Amino acid sequence: MVNINRPRENGVALLLVMTTILLVVLVANIVLGIVSSQSRLTKHKIGKIQGYYASLAGVNLAYASLGAGVWPMPAVAGNYTRLICRDATLPGCGGPGVILDPNFPASIQSITIYVRRRGAPTLMPGIPVPACNPPSPAWGFDACIHSVANYTFN
16 A cells, blocks of 8 residues: 655655665775774884884994904094894895894894994985984993984885
């Protein structure tokens, strides 16, 4: 039996259900986008933190090596660079004097350590001579040590 009093309301329920499904799909898509973005940001942050601590480890290695006499003290106006690599196949990591450490995290490719006498020009390309940290000799030798980690986001 057909209702004669409401002739134009036959498709309103279907339209309401379709609109509700569309809104739910839209909200779910927005939530998935936010979760995906947070995941990428977290991976980026982890790689950045690992790079920071790898650089700090490079500075500590340089201080320990200079203090133990394993690395020479730079000449009065001299400086040198040491390279620590995860793999010898990486660019610049196959030469003599490169320290290989396969235990690096996957995000860390290499660490470049710059050792120079206080007041000597820096080897860091495109970077002016930074101040020495700490300002006074920490372990009884007058050297500035800077470390740069080459890391990727995995």
